[in-house]
Amino acid sequence: MQPFRLIVVILFYLNALPVMAQSGPETIVKDIYDTYSGPGQIGLWPSDPGPRAMFSARLRPLLEKDYERAETDGIGLLDFDIFVDGQDFDLSDVEIGRAAVSGDRATVEARFRNFGEPKRIVYGFVREDGAWKIDEVSSPDGEYPWALSELLSR
Template identity: 35%
Template sequence: MRKLILVAALSLTATGTSTALAQPFRTPVALIEALYAPYLGNGDTSERDAFFSDSLTRLYETDAQKSQGEVGAIGFDPVINGQDWDIADLRVGEAEITGQSALVTVRFENFSAPVTLRYNLVNEEGNWQVDDIESTEGDTRWTLSEIFANAQY
């Protein structure tokens, strides 16, 4: 009986996790908070693409095809502006919504270095999604879509 209860509990947990990603993000802030949750918790960022717009997903897919199995245009994780993370003091700004678009500024420290990123979001059929990311401060400023556009293969 104990095994049956444990199996049922694990099934509900697994279903709840995958269902959370499948549900639409009704607000831009909810999307950003969900995007950063694995970076602050278990570290499993494998479901990150569920947060991206159709357009951004196509850019990643095209990059993967053109890079032919090599490192593509993006050699870092744009969500943390680096390759590794130890995030502290995450602050998600209020969304500036204009029609079906929104801007959200995110600030945090990664290994004690300040990071500021601006997220451009789009509402795709009632679901807010990341459409572009921009690093707005520091020595290296970039926009994700521009990195893809300027990639040399």
């Protein structure tokens, strides 16, 4: 990771994580897409140490392993940005759906256009220690559907 990008990500999360940890699923997804909007925004990389805190106890070790793999080999299993379902981003028409909550689980859909192409990302949440954590990210549509847990388990 480039040093400047790492500094920006760390500063964002030092300010945002306390709020995001207490936020509901919709707010967490909105906060993710806020990092992609506006000039100079660089988005997030889920396996980086700061963003990793948003994820469940089930996914954090997989993300940490992928981060270590990328640091050693230059590339991890994640070779695209899961939040935009692509290598690069030019997002428009971002819509965050209402959370469907069932006990300690919730689902939120994000719909947007990336370089004009329609995308749908589904976020699965679990409540851990009183806070909502991302337990799955998936793109069920298109030619190559995927789920984060499956990508990281290869």
